[in-house]
Amino acid sequence: MTILAVPAAGSLRQRLVDDMTLRRFSRETQRNYLRDVGxxxxxxxxxxxxATVDDLRRFQIAQQEIGLGVPTMNAIVSALRFFFVHTIDRPDLARRLVRLNHPRPLPDVLSPEEVGRLLGATVCLKHLAALSVAYGAGLxxxxxxxxxxxxxxxTRMLLRVERGKGGRDRNAMLSTDLLVLLRRWWIEGHRQGVLHREGWLFPGQDWARSISTRQLHRIVVEAARSAGIPKRVGPHTLRHSFATHLLEDGVDIRVIQVLLGHARLDTTALYAKVATRTVRAVTSPLDRLALFHGEGPAPG
Incomplete structure (x- = not known):
């Protein structure tokens, strides 16, 4: 039984969909919220x-007992809180849902040399262009x-990102080299009949539909394997690498926050933990004492 199967759930489901659509939630987020309320x-x-307070307590205990991970349980909490607050106006129930602490693991990041090898291992111009956008604009x-x-x-050297995470629009950077590559892809894709001025930049097998996120994931994984990169690599690895490399090059973290479309600075600050070049560039206060430049004391 799901939210679709309960009595009078049709109108309740539609109210939830309408509330999410009003806030410009992505299709993926809407699908996830419907599943989790289900x-x-x-x-x-x-x-x-x-649902009652006791129902929610029993539900969360049951979800934990069947072995759901902390990120999944917290995602369910987000969906239910939205449902209770915005769809049925029961914020008192939303407050009774427990969100679990979950230390965020450090992301895997590729070196610039590894990124170059991965991009060079793509099998066609469309794949190269798509992965270059993920890395070159941090999408x-x-x-x-x-x-x-x-x-x-x-004209303005920007990529318009419509309805990104949280339904927010933003502008992403468009570098000169990326524009050159996208123009090459436009010429080739237009020649093949798959690119149209009002269509998708990266169409799927059918030009009228965009490439799927699952297909993009396969492209990245296959390119990493061909490039001999042993790390666990996915599309988001390129976004992580974009942010980390900018930070290592001295770009202000607040600028990186805007480029990534992060709502909170502490989310962006995670990259400071993996920016190894930034760490190596710092001079230790011990080195400033210059105690060990000479012969130094004898061992023992």
Whole structure:
């Protein structure tokens, strides 16, 4: 049983969809929220808008007992809080949901040399262009897939990102080399009949539909394997590498926050922990004492 199967759930489901659409949630977020509210309906075997405080407590204990990970459980909490606050106006229930602490692991980051090898291992111009956008502009994989030809603003040297994470629009950077590559892809894609001025920048097998995020993930994994990169690599690895390399090159972290579209600075600050060149560039206060430049004391 899901939210679709309970009595009168059709209108409740539509209200939830309308509330998410009003806030410009992405299709993926809407799908995830519907699924997670459906988890509660399945557990209750009745409409989720009839849940009580005790129901929510039992539900969260049951989710933990079946072995759901902390990130998944917290994602369910986000979905249910939205449902209770915005769709059925029960913020008192939302406050009773428990969000678990989860130390965020450091992301895997490629070196600039590894990025070059990965991009060089792509098998066609479309794949090269798509992965170059992910790295060169720091876009999320869903943002790369959603780009349209018209989003490339060569006059202002920007990529328009519509409805990014949280439904927010923003401008991403468009470097000179990336523009050159995208123009090459436009010429080739237009010749093949798959690129159109009002269409997707990276169409799938059918030119009328965009490439899927799953396909982009496969492209990255296959390129990393061909390049002999042993690290666990996905599309988001290129975004992590973009941010880390900018930080190592001395770009202000607040600028990187804007480029990434992060709502909070502490999210961007994670990259300071993996910016190894930044760490190596700092002079230790011990070195400033210059105690050991000479012969020094004898061992023992």
């Amino acid at each position: 988890r509660l309906a399945t557990f209750l075997r009745r409409s989720p808008d009839t 999320r994989v869903a943002e790369v897939a959603a780009l349209k030809v018209a989003d490339v603003d060569s």
